[in-house]
Amino acid sequence: MLIGGEIGEGKGGKSIEVKNPATAEIVDSIPRGTTADVDAAVEAARKALPAWSALPGTKRAQLMHAAAEKMKAAVPEIAKLLSQEQGKPLAHAVLEASRVAENLEYYAGLADKIRGDYVPLDDPAKFGLTIRRPVGVVAAITPWNFPLTLMANKICPALAAGCTVVLKPASTTPLATQRAIEVINSAGFPAGVLNTVHGSGAEIGDALVSHKLVNKIAFTGQTETGKRIMKLASDNVTRVTLELGGSDPMIVCDDADIRRATAAAAIGRFFNAGQACLAVKRVYVFQGVADEFMTKVADRASKEWKVGNGLAEGVKMGPLHSESQRAEVEGQVAEAVTRGAKVLAGNKRPEGKDFEKGWFMEATVLTDVPEDSRMATEEVFGPAMPIFIVNDLDEAIEKANRSVYGLGSSIWTRDLAKARRAVELIDAGYTWVNDIQVAYDQLPFGGAKQSGFGKEHGLEALEGYMEKKSVVLATG
Ligand code: NAD
Secondary structure, eight states: OEETTEEOOOSSOEEEEEEOTTTOOEEEEEEEOOHHHHHHHHHHHHHHHHHHHHSOHHHHHHHHHHHHHHHHHHHHHHHHHHHHHHOOOHHHHHHHHHHHHHHHHHHHHHHTOOOOEEEEOSSTTEEEEEEEEEOOEEEEEOOSSSHHHHHHHHHHHHHHHTOEEEEEOOTTSOHHHHHHHHHHHTTTOOTTSEEEOOSOIIIIIHHHHHOTTOOEEEEESOHHHHHHHHHHHHTTTOEEEEEOOOOEEEEEOTTSOHHHHHHHHHHHHHGGGGOOSSSEEEEEEEHHHHHHHHHHHHHHHHHHOOBSOTTSTTOOBOOOSSHHHHHHHHHHHHHHHHTTOEEEEOOSOOOSGGGSSSOOOOOEEEESOOTTSHHHHSOOOSSEEEEEEESSHHHHHHHHTTSSEESOOEEEOSOHHHHHHHHHHSOSSOOEESSOOOOOTTSOBOOEETTEESOBSHHHHHHTTEEEEEEEEEOO
16 A cells, blocks of 8 residues: 555555466565545645645646656556456556656646636726645545556556646455556655555545545446446545446448458457457447457457467467456357347357466357347356447447447448448447557547446547636726
8 A cells, every 4th residue: 555655564464366367376565554544645635635635736747757668668567457356368458657757747648737717707996816726635546457558547647737646446456456556656756645445445435435525436347336426426525537347239231342341250259358448349240241240249259369378479369357257258149149149259268278377259240149039138248259240330329229238339330421320320439440449548538328427538538637716806
């Protein structure tokens, strides 16, 4: 834990063992926090707030740039930890750790550009101003699928805005995050600006969310957890940003570039073993190209997505993060198959000595999946892709919008009119046209419907860590 500038063991004297999902071996352990640690961390963040928020933006930017340099140097060490605790291939962990430095740099560039407005009023003896103030102490709560990226998405705009932070990572992936925070903090942030507490959502998460001195909750995780957080936050009217689950539709029209579309579908579904919020979770393909699309995507699933230990050479897909996660995805696939779905690839565990202890699953592709099945209606957080055949764009959009979620989406077509219709009519926070679902620092990212609200990335994320205040100045 990091509380008030001190790396410590916390007040409970207990620890959390972190296991490698590929081998079930213990990677390391980390101190388990208590509610007393939550109090101490929030109080440290509150104490640090006045001086940190009063620091000129250029100074905050300098510290963030220095932290980015330190983070770049630490990428090999932190990426290895991330691969071991999360399960993802090392190369992907390197990309993720590198993104933290990029995110720091992006928001460092904005820290000294925060400003307000001059507003003329009806009365000539007065004028108005708007100023932006940091929202205060931020509780940042992150999941296990992209621990570093989702941590950076919160702490970087918060720091740039002049907020202080208490971070609680998922209890199964605290190691890389803790190390990254220590590295960032070593750039010279004042004590209490950045704090971490580790532990379960039920104990530490709840205590943080309910804390009277927390001004904003920045949460990424399951929709059900988000609903609980909204309820708890209402007691103190604490601000919330909720980045929740998704079930992104991908529409493939009959004029699409099928080679590129199948590559994007496979990356969109199998990257991070399918454990991504932005991921191709339902494919709606036009009848005329369905056979070609299904053959090619199934071929990619079986040949291109080598499963294995994330630290092994050439592996593209690690294990699922936990036994329960694999059981959940296998259960969703089994229900579809029992009800008549046809398996085009996968739907089994890889065999052999290397796979005995980990939570591995092969890249799976299905068609003829019932439209009221779990795979169609729930979030599938693993490497299983259902393909549905549609007759036209209206049908595809209508089915895409049936989900309670509205995070990402994509359409593949050479017809600009079709692309425009999809962009305007799909209920989602993001639509990619002829491109893989990759989020950009520059573009706001966030969900519609039960995928949450509030934005990460872009100028919009920075706005989420500030409050606009109106001022009237009487000059008469
Ligand atoms: P989760 O909701 O179980 O846990 C997320 C975090 O919340 C963890 O740190 C957990 O300890 C904490 N938590 C749990 N209960 C809590 C409570 N009562 N109060 C406060 N904190 C609590 O989510 P997960 O299983 O770790 O992550 C997977 C989910 O996250 C998926 O649904 C995925 O789609 C979603 N996700 C969304 C985005 C996005 O940006 N929209 C990004 C990544 C993941």
